[in-house]
Amino acid sequence: MRIGIDVGGTNTDAALICDDQVLAGAKSQTTEDVTSGVTSVIQKVLQASGHSHSDVSAVMVGTTHFVNAFVQRKSLLNVACIRIGLPLGSGIPPLVDWPDDLREQIGEHIYMIGGGSYFNGHEYATLDEQALQQAAEDIKAKGITAIAISSVFAPVRPDIETKAAEILNRHLGTAYITLSHQVGGIGLVERENAAIINASLQALSRKVVPSLHQALKELGIDAPLYLSHNDGTLMSTDYAMQFPVMTCSAGPTNSIRGAAFLSGLEEAIVVDIGGTTSDIGGLSKGFPRETSDASDIGGVRTNFSMPDVLSIGLGGGTLVKHDEQGIILGPESVGYQLTEKAMIFGGDVLTTSDIAVANGQMKFGDASLVSHLNEEFIDRVCQAMKSKLESAIDQLKISAEPIPVILVGGGAHLISGELKGTSRVIHPTNSDVANAIGAAIAQVGGRVKRLFDYQVEGGREAALEKAKQEAINNAINAGAQPGTVKVIELEEYPMTHVQSHAVDVKVKAVGQLGE
Known part of the structure; x- marks a missing residue:
């Protein structure tokens, strides 16, 4: 249970x-x-x-x-940002693309260290241990306890970051150290950003x-x-x-997983309608479809595993206005003040929830307080909500073929009837707690995302088998029952711009939680 x-x-x-x-x-x-x-x-x-x-x-x-x-920008630690890459890898310094207020929060404690490897794993410079020791002394003097270490092509040569961490630990004793290859993929700046964010959240x-x-x-x-x-x-x-x-991104992810469980579908678009926004994501093989683009967190670009989710300003508290141009939905929302400001609760603000109650789609509050609304006006607002959602769904689809849409969340019943570009619209039972259900039914995962040289590994099949077994072992080590683990995702991205057999391989395996 x-x-x-x-x-x-x-x-x-x-x-x-x-x-x-x-x-x-x-x-x-x-x-x-x-x-x-x-x-x-x-x-x-x-x-x-x-x-x-x-x-x-x-x-x-x-x-x-x-x-x-x-x-x-709350409860963040100062972070020592150590980049290993000199004499190369200094064109774009750490934190250069961060918002000013965030740089002030974590401090601009940047240390550029010699060392690093090419994409094929061959070192172009050995790790400058003396520079690391000097950095450790400065970090200790400043009282900084959070450190982010990044090196060029770390997913190919993670040992460079690992060795740097060992050296720092010897000089600093207790410190929160994040290694970039443990949180991000190929792409130095975005991977480095992810490591710095992680380090700032350690306390x-x-x-x-x-x-x-x-x-x-x-x-x-x-x-x-x-x-x-x-x-x-x-x-x-x-x-x-x-x-x-x-x-x-656990919230949207759990909603997508919960929607898959409640509907029994493995391929669909999931729309989680809350009080302020609707989060729309793709469901692939029963799991959230991951984005291939850099993800923005608080104004910072990162490249770690994130679901492909689009958020739009449509929720149960979205304000409804109209003028000569037509119906205007939001982007303002009463949010958690819905029970105070919405008309169905005696307030004076017209919201999408008022429209849904007036139309008989939702039953809460006092429907008599919106009985004066014109039927034609209600229909126009309902159509505006559907059009806004249809446009967003179209952006998330990966083909022109109609696809099922699962509506979940507290505001799921704002939408009724068919939606253009979809094969059917599903309102599953218990949809209002789909996010919690997604958390409850989650499986244990194991992941691998790094460069493999197919020639060095003995060919493509041997390299992929090694990656799959590594992902399976990671899932078992994380607590999955051995007999239940299976590979659900395998992607290959050949590095066509380099003269080698390097391929960026991504594998995900999942299994049932062990007893």
Whole structure:
């Protein structure tokens, strides 16, 4: 019996699942400390199901703690940014593309170190250990405890970063060190950015994760705790504390996974309609489709694993206006103040929820307060909402063929009827807690993303087999049952611009959580 929890900006959702059956769902307002909101929603979902705390065998949490902290510039550590690449790799310095306020938050503590390799793994300069020692002395004098190490083509030669970390540890003792090859892919600046973000969140991760453990302890739940990964799988709390950046897109990811579970579909477009926005993502083989583009987090470009999600200003609290040009939807929203400002609750602001209630699509609040709305006007607003969503879905589709669309989230019933460019529209049961369900049913994942030289590895088949086995082993080491692990994703990107047999290989394997 598992409890899945998704901590959102407005609500914290929970779902209790046993043997692939949803026993109960619950919502609670997200609290500033987050932990008390998690405690409250667990008590609600257990009470609704009639089960006790001792029945719970695992708890899975998807949280926006870390991405919110970075976006809001809160609770961030000063970071020492060490780039290994001289005499090459200095054309674009670290942090050059960061917003000014973020650079001030983490400090511009930049250390350029000699060493590095070409794309084929051959060193063009040995690691400058003396420069590293001098950097360590300066870092220690400044009292900095978070360090991000990046080197040129680190996914090919991760040992260069690893050796640098060993040297720093000898001189600094205790420090939070993030190695870029552990969080990002090919592309020095974006990978370096991901490592710096991760390093800046280290202190917060060591506060948040233990507080979640403490919440379970206070509730009397003696069960393992897992956090949701960006790619729709689970990670241990130790891994999450080391790599908090890997939780940044857990919310949309959990919704997509939950939609797949509730609908039984493996290929579809998922629309998660909340209070302020709608998050639209692709579902491929039962998992979120990952973006191939650089991802923007708080104004910083990164290249680690993120779902391909498009957010638009359409939610249950979206303001509805009209003028000579026609219907205007948002982008303003009343958000969590819906129950105070919307007309169906006695307020004076017309929202999309008011329209849905007036049209009979949703039943909450007082429908009599919107009974005066003109039927033609209601139809025009409904059509405007559908058109806005149809346009966004069209952007996410990878072919012109009609594809099923699954609507989930608290505002899922804002949309009714057919949508252009889709084969069917599905409103699954328990769609309002799809995000929590996605957390509860998540599997354990193992990943490999690095360059392989097919000639050196003994040919393409031998190299791919090595990569697949490595991903499978990573999943098992993360807690997956050995007999259940399978490879669900394999991608090859030949490096056509270089004279070698180098190929960027990406493999993902998943398996059931071990007992």
